[in-house]
Amino acid sequence: MSGTPTVEPTDTELLTAAAQARARAVGDGLGDRAVQRGLTVAVAVADLDVAAFISGAAAFALATPADLADGWYRTFTRTVYLAGRPDSVAARHPHRYATADGDLAWYGPQPRGELRPLSRLLRAFRGPGLIDVPKEPLTVAVPGTPSGHVVDAAVATGGVSTTEYLVHVHHLIAEAALRGLVRPGDILRVEHRPALGTADFRDALDPTRAGSVQTRIAGGTAPDRPRLYGVLTSNRPEGGD
Template identity: 65%
Template sequence: MSTAANTRPLATDPLAPAALARLDAVQRGLRGGPAPPGLSVAVVVADLDPAAFLGGAADFALAIPEVLRDGWYRAFTRTVFLAGRPASVAPRHAYRHATPTADLAWYGPAPRRELAPLSRLLRAFRGPAPVEVPAGPLTVPVTGRPTGRVVDVSLATAGVSTGAYLVHVHHLISEAVLRGLVRPGDTLSVAHADTLDVTDFPAVLDPARAASVQTRITPGDTDPDRLRLYGVLTPTRDEGGR
């Protein structure tokens, strides 16, 4: 499912139950009750370092004020990625969060009209296709006092452009943070693979476990009539293996 789609996937697709569970969770919101006005986020990208991006996305989402969280969550964590140098943009548009190297900066959550001047100033970030990621696993600490909790993150990259990678990863990490699955001081253990096979995640994709896992499922780029698993996040263990 796309981030803003209200269409429901075909029940015959093996990924449909997990996709529907995520759709239903977003529609219920973080606290239930009437939906607040939808909010958006913009990210200015000078260069993509996957580890910095993953950590920055988590740190940004953790710092969002409580009053803004549900509006962004119920808008399917809607985000645009813009090409630019945050240090050059900051004098005219102050960001909410930036990575230590200032290669990435986050704006919002805010109504779309408030982010429109930034979108008019900068073009969409593209990057190489397919996305370039490290061959080995990544260990990404989330800012905060270390908790000892390890959050496993699996990401699919075959046929995924840099722009699509930004979208998939940002939705996965942001929603997990807003739902409390990633906390300050956790460690993200990140593995990239060409594809994520549904048969490798039978328990994780069980809708009965939807409250304790985060998935990124959306129509594939090459076959939009079929769902593809782009990301799985499971806060499963501490560093002692328990």
């Protein structure tokens, strides 16, 4: 007598389950401490270098004090993107982190209202059409003493605007860093693909793997058809060494 055949979840079911696992993790937060709610981060962009943006997102998240990091994490790492030179507002709005060339700077986490004066001095970032990324995988060093640890990430870019790319990648990298999946001195190996097929990431999308995986899943071409925009996998468990 044959057993009942195993029914594989559909792509939508798989992505929905992974997104729900992320939502539960955010609800649980990063610890038991009291946190400030409703925090937002701002990123000022004078000129976009993809590798510098990825490295900066990780470095900023890792440099954020624990109480602010947890509060920001619990707002799903909400971030606004502004266009303009960080040095033009430095006297009134010092950054928390900036890239070496000064083309990218991070502010906060702060209550949204406290970032409005900065938003008035700069302008909302509107990227030039679809994102342009290197064809070859990127090898990005996270600032810090080399750890010898490599973290792999895959990001979808097909039909993705420059602004959307910033949103998806920042969520992916910052949340992974806040959770301890990315640490100072790590190497991020980032592959850009036109699309991320769920068949290639079924193991990573399994909710039982959520402790060592970071995903970015958002609405696709239809509200009921989520799309996988990013997957980051680490052999370092959440909060581990």
